[in-house]
Amino acid sequence: MAKQYVMVIQASKCIGCQACTVACKFQNEVPEGQYRTKSPAVGPTGTYPNVKLYFEKEACQMCKNAPCVAVCPTKASYHNEDGVVLVDSNKCVGCKYCMTACPYDARFINEETGAADKCSFCYEHRVSQGEKPACVSTCVGGALSFGDLNDPNSDVKKLLDKYKAEVRKPEFGTHPNVYYIYEGVK
Amino acid sequence: MEQNAKAELYLAFAAIFQRPRPEISDHLEELIELWAEEIPASRTQVQVLEDFCRKHPAGEKRLNTLWEHYIPLFETGKVEASPYASVHLNREKQVLGTESMAVKSFYEKAGYAIESNGELPDHLAVELEFAALLARDGQEEYLAEFKKVHLLPFLSVILPLIRNSGRPVYAAAAAILQDWQIHSEERG
Amino acid sequence: MxxxxxxxxxxxxxxxxxxxxxxxxxxxxxxxxxxxxxxxEAKTVFSTCEMCTSRCTVAVKVKNDKVVKVEGNPHDGATAGTICARGNAGPSLLYDPQRIKKPMIRTGDRGSGKFKEVSWDEAYAHIADKVKTIQKDYGAETIAFASRVNPQDQFFRLIARAIGSPNTFSHEATCPMSRTTALEGTFGNPYIGADYGNAKYIITMGRNFFEGIHVPMVKGVMKAVANGAKLVVLDPRFSVTAAKGEWIPIKGATDLAFVMALANVMIKENLYDKEFLDQYTEGFDQWVEAVKDTTPEWAEKETGIPKDKIVEIARGFAAARPNALIEYGWRTPWTPNDYQLRRAIMIVNMMIGNWEVPGGYYQKKGAGVLAAFPDQSGYAKPTGGGFGPQPAAPKPAKGRIDGAGVKGTPGQLIPPVDGAVGQITESILTGKPYPVKGWFVHRFNPVISMPESDRLIEALKKLDLLVVCDVYMTDAAYFADVVLPECTYLERYEPIIDQSGLVPKLQLRQPAVPLVYADTKPGWQIYKELGEKIGIGDFFSFKDMEEFLTRQLQPAGLTLDQLKEKGFWSPAGMKPFFMRGNDPKAPAPPTNAPNGKIAIFSHEIEEAVKGEGIPKYKQYPQPEEGKFRFVQGKVAVHTNAGTHNVPVLNELMPQNSLWINTQSAAKLGVKDGDDIIISSGQYEHKGKAKVTEGIRPDTVFAYHGFGRISPELKRAYNKGINDNKLIKNEIGESGNVVTSTTFVTVRKA
Structure with a gap:
């Protein structure tokens, strides 16, 4: 059976330590000054002393209905067999259509390769080898979970059954495979 | 240009861009003389260098002046122009990047090994010294390939940085090397 | 020609x-x-991180002799295979072109930044000459040694011991030393751990778990919170930790009042474990007396925390007993008598009997501790020393400059192994009790880590000899006579690192790759070779670190190869051991505790300073209108004065800013992002304002370690605010620096 890889982010457990940010850079050899993922703070919001703060992990949302794939003139952006959105840098001509189309601002032109770049769920080097993505493996707070939603025993399935989860910008109809659980932080 | 002169030129630049040491500092005039003779476009820079030599006669004080500029320019802290090719040519902007490995392989291909406990393979002075050896031994094909694939891409990035640093001796030497290796190439 | x-x-x-x-x-x-x-060729080398001092286990991924990635060690349950941003950034330090590569000797004036590179032999000879001259002219005791605590201290400090200087210091006075004083005074030793993961109620006073990251502790606290534990965070600033719990913006420097009020409520409402106190402690009666008037009403006036809130916390904390804890602190030196706050915290902890139970405090279980428990003693045997026979060291001609450890004097409160490092500045400048003429600094950056940077630099300029060993041209190195380039933790062996907690744990630091810069060396080798040059080579009686490690491990029945396998060793099959885990009345003596009891009244502290045997409240001034209390703290992506120039981490956070409350900023006409001048009266610092609702209106805050002074730290130089420029060099009652009693004004630049 095909897999449906998803990432679930529990904001209550994210401490904004940026371990994921740095792990991603080394795993994916992302050039200086560029990032596939970052976790900026949202807040503090509210009025002293009643304030709140949480962190929002930003990266490709791995849409099932991906605008980037749809607009790509060279088919460099594509869904692989496990539903992961990837970029074939050899086919990419750097036209930036995908960057314009992405509602999540998740893509950039890699300064080194000249191709569009973004989170790949570490598919090639880790996930296809049975490992978790680099960010998930190093998450100090334990906020990140990754797995196959079609597997009833996966952490991600259990989390999504247990908690109310959201996707970002549902109004775009992109059906992301990255879910956010905000319980306890908003 | 005759083979010997070319080899000496590479070696002279390798001499100036390695860590200062007494025998090089004390023979600075000789390097300048070579440049003046072999690279006609270097006239202005040669005068700057000759001025430096007049103000800083050979000896410990000259050597310390070279150190004073060599360290922030190449070595620690500010590192205005890191002497390692990887830092400029590879994504990570760090030492021992893929360019460093590639240069080391090239040395081996040409029949040379670099001491594993010495300087990193892609140090500016090391690459120039290698070019000097190739030129000296008439290994023209290797030299042409080395220049094209490794040396010129590196020189075209680092020499402007050294020039722009305005550091005595080094900025002028970089300008002369630029004249010889890059501008003259461009002029064909 | x-x-x-x-x-x-x-x-x-x-x-x-x-x-x-x-x-x-x-x-x-x-x-x-x-x-x-x-x-x-790909391999994984298991080792120990040194991007901070917490020493997490790591798995270093190496390809063709190059480190491509550093990950958490998947074999280690304490980190669950995770590592923080700094740990992940290891390769960025390792391959940084800005590292120092050769020994250097200064050629211009101090602070001119003029150096030349020399051979190791020349560097050693230069140092040895100066050491001998100072020894002859002033005495060996006028040479001080200071390092950030690390496993190679035994080599660094051996130089001091062998030449006859008693003046060895760690950085701890700038960090947790007042806690050490408190733990030693209460338990007889400082090796006390906390079992966060099983706690049901955690009160932290300024300890910012989620920004001052220690991975196993983050895991523990996060586990507790995920299991529904209450997390109460007292901090004048809204930290990330505060965001994960209930934030109580306590008035600065009043924490002791809060703790004493908790005790007052717990005694009044009989919410404490009398049987525990009777069996395991002594001196509780004096504590009852000490807190009889520290009512919630009184504490409300002191701390600004409503009295009902204090009562609510006291009840909640006590209701969760004994699986509850008040955090004892980390970077602690807030006030001159900070150690008494730490003492009071531990006393209130003991009031709920949270000693040697899950979710409480425990004696760290090294092999030596297990020896007293027949059913545990088989799990581990103690390690040994790595040195061979050593000659007798000369007796220092004079006592320490800080009087540390002298019984019957206030110096008794200062742990001699750490010392009052701030005294070095004073002794250089005032010559009292005698002058300091030479200073060796290892993996420590006093210019940024110690208070009153300008005064410290003035002191450095007066030295006859300053030797700094580090990986970067740090702010201290910039003023040094001789700079010694150490290789990084990814390129060297170190002695065994004992990280025992609820089970024994021995860790290895081992090279993952050959030296990147061929002329850098590990610290142990530097001091061994320097020792030989000075003529004290006999003290360094080992060949290399493999031999040293083998000697250390041999008595424990372990080999170096065993340690290399996973990078650490813990006894197989041993469960976390709480002395009172099964039987609440089981013997549970802290190591070296006087009479085997936990000292609520401390005779040792009383002996040092009469009247201080039981904590008592001291009221420190509060900022008047128009002034702010200046507090500082840690940030997740940087370590103290260490990592700000590491490329990837610098990229994430190149500078700090001054947090100021929205209302306070409005009064000053300061907007978010404005350039400002912060003034302590004596010193001024420029910076940027971060206008936020997340701070008390009477307090301003900056992350520590920014605003670097060495122009050689290209990325971090002059970026942001160096907090220690503004803080006065005051020596607290237990030798601590004093970080949180400085008041500042703020104006638009």
């Missing part, structure tokens, strides 16, 4: 000193068979 004789000589190898191949001797001719196709 012999034209170009020099170049020709070099080129053709006739220059005498050059090898036959010619050139500068960089190249050798390669035998044809040595040309082999590069093959991809």
């Amino acid at each position: 012999k034209r170009r004789q020099f170049l020709k000589g070099v080129l053709y190898g006739t220059g005498g000193t050059m090898v036959a191949l010619g050139g500068f001797g960089t190249f050798t001719k390669l035998a044809p068979q040595a040309v082999a196709a590069a093959k991809e």
Whole structure:
């Protein structure tokens, strides 16, 4: 059976330590000054002393209905067999259509390769080898979970059954495979 | 240009861009003389260098002046122009990047090994010294390939940085090397 | 004229000193068979991180002798295979072109930044000469040694011992030393751990778990919170930790009042474990007396926390007993008598009997501790020393400059192993009790880590000898006479690292790759070779670190290969051991506790300073209108004064800003992002304002370690605010620096 890889982010457990940010850079050899993922703070919001703060992990949302794939003139952006959105840098001509189309601002032109770049769920080097993505493996707070939603025993399935989860910008109809659980932080 | 002169030129630049040491500092005039003779476009820079030599006669004080500029320019802290090719040519902007490995392989291909406990393979002075050896031994094909694939891409990035640093001796030497290796190439 | 004789000589190898191949001797001719196709060699080396001092286990991924990634060690349950941003950034430090690569000797005035590179031999000879001159002219005791605590201290400090200087210091006075004083005074030793993961109620006072990251502790606290534990965070600033719990913006420097009020409520409402106190402690009666008037009403006035809230916390904390804890703190030196706050915290902890139970405090279980428990003693045997026979060290001619450890004097409160490092500045400048003329600094950056940077620099300029060993041209190195380039933790062995917690745990730091810069060296080798040059080589009685480690491990029945396997060793099959885990009345003596009891009244502290045997409240001034209390703290992506120039981490956070409350900023006409001047009266610092609702209106805050002074730290130089420029060099009651009693004004620049 095909897999449906998803990432679930529990904001209550994210401490904004940026371990994921740095792990991603080394795993994916992302050039200086560029990032596939970052976790900026949202807040503090509210009025002293009643304030709140949480962190929002930003990266490709791995849409099932991906605008980037749809607009790509060279088919460099594509869904692989496990539903992961990837970029074939050899086919990419750097036209930036995908960057314009992405509602999540998740893509950039890699300064080194000249191709569009973004989170790949570490598919090639880790996930296809049975490992978790680099960010998930190093998450100090334990906020990140990754797995196959079609597997009833996966952490991600259990989390999504247990908690109310959201996707970002549902109004775009992109059906992301990255879910956010905000319980306890908003 | 005759083979010997070319080899000496590479070696002279390798001499100036390695860590200062007494025998090089004390023979600075000789390097300048070579440049003046072999690279006609270097006239202005040669005068700057000759001025430096007049103000800083050979000896410990000259050597310390070279150190004073060599360290922030190449070595620690500010590192205005890191002497390692990887830092400029590879994504990570760090030492021992893929360019460093590639240069080391090239040395081996040409029949040379670099001491594993010495300087990193892609140090500016090391690459120039290698070019000097190739030129000296008439290994023209290797030299042409080395220049094209490794040396010129590196020189075209680092020499402007050294020039722009305005550091005595080094900025002028970089300008002369630029004249010889890059501008003259461009002029064909 | 012999034209170009020099170049020709070099080129053709006739220059005498050059090898036959010619050139500068960089190249050798390669035998044809040595040309082999590069093959991809990937391996994992298990080691110990040193991007901060928490020493997490790591798995270093190496390809073709190059570190490509550092990950958490998947074998280690304490980190669950995770590592923080700094740990992940290891390769960025390792391959940084800005690292120092050769020994350097200063050629210009101190602070001119003029250096030349020299051979190790020249560097050692230069230092040895100066040491001998100072020894002869002033005495060996006038040479001080200070390092950030690390496993190689035993080599660094051996130089001091062998030449006869008693003046060895750690950085701890700037960090948790007042806690050490409190733990020693209460438990007889400082090796006390907390079991966060099983706690049901955690009160933290300024300890910012989620920004001052210690991975196993983050895991513990996060586990507790995920299991529904209450997390109460007292902090004048809204930290990330505060965001994960209930934030109580306590008035600065009043924490002791809060703790004493908790005790007052718990006694009044009988919410404490009398049986525990009777069996395991002594002196509780004096504590009852000490807190009889520290009511919630009184504490409300002191702390600004409503009295009902204090009562609510006291009840909630006590209701969760004994699986509850008040955090004892980390970077602690807030006030001159900070150690009494730490003492009071531990006393209130003991009031709920949270000793040696899950979710409470415990004696760290090294093999030595287990020896007293027949059913545990079989799990581990103690390690030994790594040195061979050593000569007798000379007796120092004078006592320490800080009087540390002298019984019957206030100096008794200062742990001599750490010392009052701030005293070095004072002794250099005032000559009291006697002058300091030389200073060795290892892996420590006093210019940024110690208070009153300007005064410290003034002191550095007066020294006859300053030697700094580090990986970067740090702010201290910039003023040094001799700079010694150490290789990084990814390139060296170190002695065994004992990280025992609820089970024994021995960790290894081992090289993952050969030296990146061939002329850098590990600290142990630097001090061994320097020792030989000074003429005290006999003290360094070991060949290399493999031999040293083997000697250490042998008595424990372990081998170096065993340690290399996973990078650490813990006894197989041993469960976390709480002395009172099964039987609440089981013997549970803290190591070296006087009479085997936990000292609520401390005779030792009373002996040091009469009247201080039981904590008592001291009221410190509060800022008047228009002034702010200046507090500082840690940020997740940087370590103290250490990592700000590491490329990837610098990229994430190149500078700090001054947090100021929205209302307070409005009064000053300061907007978010404005350039401002912060003034302590004596010192001024420029910076940027971060206007936020997340701070008390009477307090301003900056992350520590920014605003670097060494122009050689290219990325971090002059970026942001150096907090220690503004803080006065005051020496607290237990030798601590004092970080949180400085008041500042803020104005638009």
